[in-house]
Amino acid sequence: MATPTLERVNVYPVKSLDPHDTLQRVEVREDGGLAYDREFAIVEASGEYVNGKNEPRIHELRSWFDPKAGRLTLCGPDGDPAAFDVDDSGGIEAWLTEFFGRPVELRRDETGGFPDDMLASGPTVVAAATLEAVAGWFDGIDAAGMERRLRPNLVVSGVEPFWEDRLYADR
Known part of the structure; x- marks a missing residue:
């Protein structure tokens, strides 16, 4: 019998950017x-x-978030990081506007965030074996790359691929 183990807890402070994955x-x-x-x-x-x-350029952007310090660091392909206080939306927006080459806005919602599914806004769960299996369907991507694309909150190890499917029922 498989023993599910919570391997990682990821939160994605900025929708579509890198996870903050050092949370206990x-x-x-x-x-x-x-x-x-x-x-x-x-x-x-x-x-x-x-x-x-x-x-597609969003995949060239790296980000780091420090919740205790309230800092967001952004880094483009040039490798020059820029750190901002999260309350400095003007500075962040100016940096992102320059990076993307068009005006963008940074919105914030501390109460519910910006989930893809407003009806099921809780954490997403995926088995590490699922990430490996799905990555195997495509050239040039490994399990870590698949995790960056699928963006799960909870990664479970010790179980077979697609184990997470049994956690859900029809809504």
Whole structure:
């Protein structure tokens, strides 16, 4: 019998950017989501999210978040990091606008974040074996790369691929 083990807890402070994955514990918000998860979103002038579906350059952007210090660090392919206080939305927006070459806005929602699914806004769960299996379907991507693309909050080890499917029922 498989023994599910919680391997990693990831929160994605800025929707579509890198995870903050050094948490040993995280608060669950009133809406069921995790604290800091998708608390910020980069938005086009049209109101659409800037994400990997509509902006390939987002994959060139690295980010680090320090919740205790309230700092967000961004780094483009040039390798020159820029650190900001999270309350300095003007500075962050100016940096992102220059990076993307068009005006963008940084929005913040500390109460519910910006989940993809507003009806099921809680944490997403995936088995590490699922990440490995799905990565095997594509050339040039490994399990870590697949995790960056699928963006799960909870990664479970010690179970077979697609184990997480049994956790869900019809809504």
